[in-house]
Amino acid sequence: MAARKATTGLTGLAVATNPHHTLGVLYSKILRCLHKMPPDAAYRKYTEQIVTERHNLVKTETDVTKLEQVMNAGQVEEVIQQAENELSLARKMLEWRAWEPLVQEPPSEQWRWPL
Amino acid sequence: MAATAYRGLFSLARQASKTVVPRAAGVRLCSTELHPTIRPVNEVQKQTLSEFGQYVAECLPKYVQKVQITAGNELEVLIPPEGVTPVISFLKDHTNAQFTCLADLCGVDMPSRSYRFEVVYNFLSVRFNSRIRVKTYTDELTPVDSICDIHKAANWYEREVWDMYGVFFANHPDLRRILTDYGFEGHPFRKDFPLSGYVECRYDDEVKRVVVEPIELAQEFRKFDLAAPWEQFPNFREHVASEEVPIKEEK
Numbered sequence: 001m002a003a004r005k006a007t008t009g010l011t012g013l014a015v016a017t018n019p020h021h022t023l024g025v026l027y028s029k030i031l032r033c034l035h036k037m038p039p040d041a042a043y044r045k046y047t048e049q050i051v052t053e054r055h056n057l058v059k060t061e062t063d064v065t066k067l068e069q070v071m072n073a074g075q076v077e078e079v080i081q082q083a084e085n086e087l088s089l090a091r092k093m094l095e096w097r098a099w100e101p102l103v104q105e106p107p108s109e110q111w112r113w114p115l
Numbered sequence: 116m117a118a119t120a121y122r123g124l125f126s127l128a129r130q131a132s133k134t135v136v137p138r139a140a141g142v143r144l145c146s147t148e149l150h151p152t153i154r155p156v157n158e159v160q161k162q163t164l165s166e167f168g169q170y171v172a173e174c175l176p177k178y179v180q181k182v183q184i185t186a187g188n189e190l191e192v193l194i195p196p197e198g199v200t201p202v203i204s205f206l207k208d209h210t211n212a213q214f215t216c217l218a219d220l221c222g223v224d225m226p227s228r229s230y231r232f233e234v235v236y237n238f239l240s241v242r243f244n245s246r247i248r249v250k251t252y253t254d255e256l257t258p259v260d261s262i263c264d265i266h267k268a269a270n271w272y273e274r275e276v277w278d279m280y281g282v283f284f285a286n287h288p289d290l291r292r293i294l295t296d297y298g299f300e301g302h303p304f305r306k307d308f309p310l311s312g313y314v315e316c317r318y319d320d321e322v323k324r325v326v327v328e329p330i331e332l333a334q335e336f337r338k339f340d341l342a343a344p345w346e347q348f349p350n351f352r353e354h355v356a357s358e359e360v361p362i363k364e365e366k
Contacts, residue, residue, distance in 0.1 A: 042173040042174050042176075043174040043175070046170070046174065046211070047209075047210075050210050050211065073210075073242075074242065082210050082213070085207070085208035085209075085210075086208060086209065086210050088208060089204060089205060089208035089209055092201070092204060093201070093205070096177070096201045097177070098174070098175050098176075098177050098178065098201055098205075099176065099177070100176070100177045101176055101177065102176060102177060102178075102179075102180065103177050103178065103195065103197060103198070104180075104195040104197060105180070106180050106181070106193070106195065106252070107228070107229050107230065109227075109228060109229075110228060110229075110230060110252055111180070111181055111193050113356050113357065114356060115225060115227055115228075
């Protein structure tokens with residue numbers, strides 16, 4: 001099967017061979033990680049919204065160029081990069097438990113400006 | 116706030132070329148028609164930025180203490196030192212943020228505070244054409260987590276902050292002096308470090324090398340009080356340095 005295009009134009013980012021499969025796998029991994037968070041966590045809500053929206057687009061649109069246009073987030077290779085970043089972030093957010101209330105209040109004069 | 120709506124607002128902000136200049140509080144007779152040199156206020160951008168600030172505070176309630184917008188529509192997120200790695204990873208990796216470029220990392224010394232040093236991170240999002248500032252605090256002895264794992268560019272910046280202020284960065288790959296001389300003692304950008312320093316160098320012919328000696332100045336340091344007896348900006352008496360973005364829900 002001939003490559004979709006010769007190059008992405010970005011250094012170090014190779015052309016993706018099967019972007020639909022890669023994106024599908026990544027999005028399902030992200031959703032599985034998000035399900036472990038409490039359902040009222042804002043990060044979980046917003047990220048699930050983004051991920052399900054993009055996942056549906058990937059499932060419905062088979063042509064890669066049209067998929068790039070509909071998603072409006074750059075080339076598919078960049079979208080795959082964003083999904084990988086989101087997956088690593090979701091795993092770290094689970095570890096940090098970032099939805100809990102504020103861990104340390106600032107001293108009262110700390111953020112006053114002018115002094 | 117919908118994730119896509121945020122992105123849509125951003126493209127709106129990019130397309131908005133002319134905005135109506137509102138009457139700023141405390142400024143009389145100020146509009147671009149009367150005074151074309153006065154910088155117009157971009158309300159759309161300010162609104163988008165404050166909504167993004169609220170979004171960040173909502174996603175990371177454990178670490179975001181305060182969100183504010185300074186003059187010129189600059190968004191600032193204020194966090195404790197424990198939140199450095201989570202918040203900066205979020206800003207880099209999250210799809211709605213993507214602040215992949217570390218533009219600047221610097222320190223500020225305010226000796227009157229209990230945590231005298233402030234570490235300021237400036238980020239740029241190339242995808243969304245947007246900037247954000249993250250500020251933490253620390254004192255002379257408490258270390259701050261290094262962000263070299265997240266942004267490689269932080270390496271030399273953190274070395275500079277260590278050299279100039281004495282703020283220690285934990286897990287930095289190579290934290291040593293970068294701007295001061297090899298045997299230099301002290302942290303020059305601290306407010307209690309004098310302008311001319313403590314030592315001066317000269318070549319000594321007897322020992323045939325450069326020697327470092329305590330400083331000797333011909334004229335003593337003069338400090339001028341530059342305050343004028345009259346009020347300088349009577350039109351800006353109520354002007355505030357930054358506007359706080361409300362992040363706590365009213366219960």
